Amino acid sequence: MNKTVTPPRTAVVIGAGFSGLATAALLAREGFQVTVLEAQETVGGRAGQWQHQGFRFETGPSWYLMPEVFEHFFSLFGTSAEQELDLVELNPGYRVFFEEEDDPFDVPARSAAEALVALGADEAALQSYLDSAAETYRLAVGTLLYSTFTSARSFLEPKVLKQLPRLLQLLTEPLDTFIARHTADQRVQKILGYPAVFLGTSPSAAPSMYHLMSHLDLSQGVLYPRGGFSSVVAAVARLAEDHGAVVRTGCQAEHITAAKGRATGVHFTLRGGGREFLPADVVVSTADMHVTETKLLTPEHRLTSERSWRRRDPGPSAVLAMLGVRGPLPELGHHSLLFTQDWQKGFDEISGKRPAGGPPRSLYVCRPSATDDVAPAGHENLFVLVPITADTALGAGGTDGGGDPQVENVVDESIEQIAAWAGIPDLPERVVVRRSIGPADFERDFGAWRGGALGPAHTLRQSAFLRGPIASSKLAGMFYAGATTMPGIGVPMCLISAELVLKALRGDTTSAPMEAAGAG
Incomplete structure (x- = not known):
């Protein structure tokens, strides 16, 4: 007697950032036939990299925090962070420069x-x-x-x-x-x-x-993963593909289809031209929720009105600068923070409560060349993040100072500020490679709502269950993951959101992490 073979359930995941790759890995491990659609030509989303003239720059996250979340995620696949990554402890953990104080303050690793x-x-x-x-x-x-x-x-x-x-x-x-x-x-x-x-x-x-x-x-x-967060992206992508997920880059999702109250698939366009459709039993969008709601879903399947979006806090945007610098920079730590005297004024400017007032600004500098091989011999690599208000009108960045004027002015002012505060007076003259990123880039490349750099702010009204749902209440088989939904911003949160998708599919309402592979 022939047995009926049930075909595997299919899933389409939109976006190949951390949450998309992690969701794909978990669903594939669960037995789904998974396809990931990524609009860019490379995976990683905001956790990207840029290589130029022997320098390798990370363009996104750089702080490896909540190590037990990474450890737990890897344990779900029977592996560990030690097996997948090369982690080193930073000592000092980071260096702090205070305005109008001559000496920086180091935060040591163990004390x-x-x-x-x-x-x-x-x-x-x-x-x-x-x-x-x-x-x-x-x-x-x-x-x-x-x-x-x-x-x-x-x-x-x-x-x-x-x-x-x-x-x-x-x-x-x-x-x-x-x-x-x-x-x-x-x-x-x-x-x-x-x-x-x-x-x-x-x-x-x-x-x-x-x-x-x-x-x-x-x-x-x-901690710091050698190879930067690109190495973490590679590890999660490896798990997804090892379990059978297919990642397709250069594929721009255009519309999530539905029938009889269920998501049924995704229409997408190819970067080289053409249009395709992938049917699916489950659709997971890890795109910015504003994009998913206003562009990918039809009005009757949207969870949030335009009026509601106008009341939400998009969080800050940022001007990013990748700087290749000639000569050593021992004055800076692997992570350095520059804090202004009146930093509430800076937060008010970022939130839009008051007009931008110019430098000095509280900002963050990463010097991965202190720990990793990311620059040519005799050079250093700097990543500068300057939080600013979420406003795409501020423009986009570019290479060699070729971005929009407001973005490049912020970069110029920040280089001068770092030079003055850290005691590196010739820093501006030593910059040999320069690239900037602005709010308009976040909107264009990642569909970021209002050009936000991170995701909606974690205010009371946008935290925990008040943030964004994992499962749609209007469309069966439709799920959300990533920084714009629960539990929130950051790479560890994106890994957790992927797990929440699987828990929702299973009908698991517990508040504990899932059991590791082989447990129980």
């Missing part, structure tokens, strides 16, 4: 708390803060980050109910207020508050729950 006490923090109050950060981090990982919030049971688990009063307090008190209760030293306040930028917001707008970020850089330390 950050002691260093902050020496800087001006009260030891008991700081330890209380760090203990709370560690507890909140465990709470977030155990009850919030891995939950799809598709069932009321997510809120009724005993461990959630027990922590509910604390959660409510942490969600309603601003981060800067919480920090000020633990230290009066403004320099320490800035070191404790700057991770809010990683969340696309400011310490005054972020819920104090996000003080958990201090557990990552101050208590856990900062």
Whole structure:
């Protein structure tokens, strides 16, 4: 008697950034026949790279935080971060330059708390803060980050109910207020508050729950994957393809089709010309949710109105600069942060509450050549990130100063600021390679809403279950992943969002991470 063979379910994943590749890997491991459609010619999304004249620049994320999230993701495939990546611990974790202070401050890898006490923090109050950060981090990982919030049971688990009063307090008190209760030293306040930028917001707008970020850089330390985040992209892509996923680059998704209340496939165009259709039982869009909602789905299948979009906070955009520099730059750490005296003014300018006021600005500089082979002999590699307001009218970048004037002015001013603050007076003359990226580039290349660099800000109204859904409530088989939906911004969050897609498909309403391969 012949048995009926059930064909594998099919899935189309839109976008080959971290969330798209991770989703493809998980669905392929689950037995789906997966095709990934990527509009660019290379995978990685914002985690891209640019090579020029012997320099290799990363164009996206550069801080390797939340190592247990990466470890957990790899464990789902029976492997580990140690097997897939070459990780090194940075010491110091990062260097901080304060405006109007001559000497920088190094945050050491193993004794950050002691260093902050020496800087001006009260030891008991700081330890209380760090203990709370560690507890909140465990709470977030155990009850919030891995939950799809598709069932009321997510809120009724005993461990959630027990922590509910604390959660409510942490969600309603601003981060800067919480920090000020633990230290009066403004320099320490800035070191404790700057991770809010990683969340696309400011310490005054972020819920104090996000003080958990201090557990990552101050208590856990900062790691670096040799080869940069491109090596992490390669590892996740390798897992996806090893499990049978097919990644197609140069394929621009145009429309998600539906019939009888279900997603049925994706129409897409080829960069070289032509149009194709891929049928699918499941469609996962990891594109910016604004693109998915306003361009890929028909009006009756959209979850958010245009009016609602106008009320949302897109988070900051950024001007990025990739600089190849002649000669050594020991004055800078692998990671360096430059903090202005009146940094709230800078946050107000970024959010659009006040007009841009020009330099100096709080900014970030990465010098991967301190740790990795990314520059020709006798040269250094710098990546500069300057947060600015999300406004595509500021323009696009270019090479050798050829970007739009406002973008290039920010780069010029930032080079001068780094030179002055770090004591490198001849830095501008030593730049031999230069490329800039502006808000219009983020919109053009990644469909970023209003040219945002990271994703919607993690304000109270845009955090946890208030952010964006994983599963569509209007279209069966339609799912979302990436920085613009739950759980939020950053590479670890994108890996978690991929896992949330699989949990939603399985009907798994638990708040814990899935079991590793071979567990149970």
